[in-house]
Amino acid sequence: MSEQRDFDDFYRTCRHEIVRALVLTVGHRDLGLEATDEAFARALERWADVSGYDNPEGWVYRVGVNWARSKLRRRSFTMAGMFAESVHIDDLPEPELLTAVELLPIKYRSVVVARFFLDWSIEQTAEALSIPEGTVKTRQSRALTRLRRRLGERYES
């Protein structure tokens, strides 16, 4: 299979999931879409290397998150309320849960999305985000603690 063909297949297979993961992570539809395109463009630039990774999808996700973070800093975005523009959260069974996720710092949100939306293991998440497994566990734990604190007794474990 040619390199271009190989990338095309990867792109078509993974794009939807990466877009959704990045929109959920960065909390903004357009920014998530832009981050997805940027990340795939970078993957294409160095596809010879990226294709050899155990989890090229994880690499693209991380690049997208980092790129979006730089954009967020540049534009001084505030997160609150942005996500509502992207998803009709009123239709969700537990919209308050999504709002609480939205209010998490992005470093926690990226772990939450990787673990609970992309269904990656601790190991896969650590590799994708290029952080130690211990950091993934800590961030997940802190994220869940923050969510429980924000959501109250109903979500106590």
Add this chain to the structure above:
Amino acid sequence: MSLEQRLRSTLQDAGSRIDIDTEPSPQSLTVVSRSRQRRLRPILAFIVSFAAVLTVGLTGGWLGGSGDGASPTGVFWHRVDEPGFVAVAASGPGGFVSAGRPAEEGVWLSADGVSWSQSALPSSDGAFIESIFSTTDGWLITGGKDEARLAWWSEDGRAWTQVNWPEAFEDSIQTITSTDEYFFVLSNDVFDEGTTLWRSSDAQTWAEIPAGPITPTSGFLEGVSGGLVFHDEAVVSVSTDGGTTWATATLKTPSELGEGRLLVVAVERLGNRWMAFVEVDLGDQDPVQAVLSSVNGELWEFEGSLPFRYMEGLGPGGQTKAIIGDRLVVIPLGSSGQIWSTRDGSEWALELSEDQYLTHVDGAVVDGRPIGIWVGLGGETEETVQTPVVTTTPSVVTTTAVMPDEPVDPDGLEFQAAVIEDGTVTFEEFEQAAEHWKTCMEEHGVTDVEYTIHRTGGMSGSYASPSPQGDRENAISNLCDESWLNQVLATQAGY
């Protein structure tokens, strides 16, 4: 249902509702990709590792062929094979400190870049090293272990103690940097507390100081020789008093370069002037790289275009520029091994060309503050592991030693004896070469130069050196050897 299960369900549900109505084809990404290649991304934090392939040392003899040599500006460059593995390096009190990533392997200290001694970092089992910073009073190594951040402090680069890393920094640190006087930590979590600038002179007691022009943006904070710099897009802020007061300016595209968007890539301080490396996007033409300078940080003037295209790595964390003596030295990554220097930002000299020691530069670790310079990286072939390059300035050495009178380069002597014996070189020519070597050494400021010719064993020489290792004098010796060989003996000797 547990929180984890609810999270999974909610995120899956929300994700499925995200409208992805437009899907660019993979081919369109190629266009994006090409256009991106024209932009500069000064966000490189180079992590460099290399091992040595060439042993150079204290030959002190004739025909050593070590590969050392002087650049057109008179800086002497040396290839060395110590300390072997380097991921981070800096100069500071006591010389140079370098280290690999595993903290338990300790750090290497050198006064001259040639001889290295190893020191341990306490409580470092399983820890990693992230960066090394220095002021004129001490060293700070940052690293971590699992989730925890760790830091070590030393006044001399040799004896290290672990220091507490303030909890206030937590994991919101954006930048750690240092100037000659202070260490700085910028915590910049836009989602939580905003921007906070911390300053310390001993890496143990930290004080929060006003962040001045530093805002939670995509800008960069960097300690440089003689000051502190923050730049974001075309805006540059500089401080010479440890971040207490700042001068800020928005740099304009010089008319000499045409019209286009200017982006500041890096700023350095050379003498009493600030030097800004900028790139101007000219639209459908290739971007141009240039230097603007300023005395006060408010009024900037065009110095000239750069003789090299590549500026990746020049920015904060890139570690590819440094001040050595009165020169600003730059290693353009991707430049096939070139090293450039300037005294004023407008006139540039090629310190090393690609065909001298390196054929390519993959990365570099450079630090010239407050003494000397450590330069790394590159290789001789694509397959070769990278080779460090080191130079020191004569002013940094303070002790005096005399090089031994005994020949320490047996290969050179053996070669000399062989070419004399087989008649390739006459003894008269050999004597001329020895005399030329002595004259050449003295012309380069080396004192107490003597040589002895052994009719059957070649020549041995001695000369004074202000450093115990004699690295500069060895380089001059090799240069004088090569010079004479090139002029007189090359053909006959088959060199």
